[in-house]
Amino acid sequence: MFLFPFQRYFLAATKTRKEILESILELTYLSDENFKTDGKPKFFFGETDNESFALQTISAEDRLTDYAEGRIRGVEHEMYVFLTLKGFKHRRIYLVLLAFLSICLWLLGSDLFENRMAALSNPPFYLLAALVLGLTAFMVNKYIKFVRVKNNALLFFCGLFEATAIKKSEIPLVFRN
Secondary structure: OOOOOEEEEEEEEOOOHHHHHHHHHHOEEEHHHOOOOOOOOOOEEEEEOOOEEEEEEOOOOOOOOOEEEEEEEEEOOEEEEEEEEEOOOOHHHHHHHHHHHHHHHHHHHHHHHHHHHHHHHOHHHHHHHHHHHHHHHHHHHHHHHHHHHHHHHHHHHHHHHOEEEEOHHHOOHHHOO
16 A cells, blocks of 8 residues: 555564563553653553553654554463554554545646646645645655664564564464454
8 A cells, every 4th residue: 555654563472471561561651650750761652451552652762663552462471462563543544644635636637637727827726736745745754754663663572572573374373363
């Protein structure tokens, strides 16, 4: 898909579920803890429970993706993390922006086709063109940042969970859903 800033990874962790959650908690301001601090640097703001986590990067450093979500599956020392790195919080936001861009491009094209050179003297044409350029620049910038930092983010989470990236086929069927 056009400039799609979402990537899913499967990690095999050596830590237990409790240790994984503790690792996340050390680096996260939790929504339900009212920003309690312990003096350690925090990288994320988000939510976590026994089976999943949803994190938004708040670090000033530009080395992590904007959002990360994960589901923790497994038992004892056979833990798997289904990690999704994201440029936008929800795919629907990305799809709405993409649909809006498509509609704007269609309107520009139809105006040019119907009015030919007269469209160039029409001020709304230039407003729509500026909107298309701005939205395209925003989406391209978001995608470039995502591509630049997704490998760093993957290495960060692999180190945090003491995990290695694996293929989905390497995860036992019982833990896949």
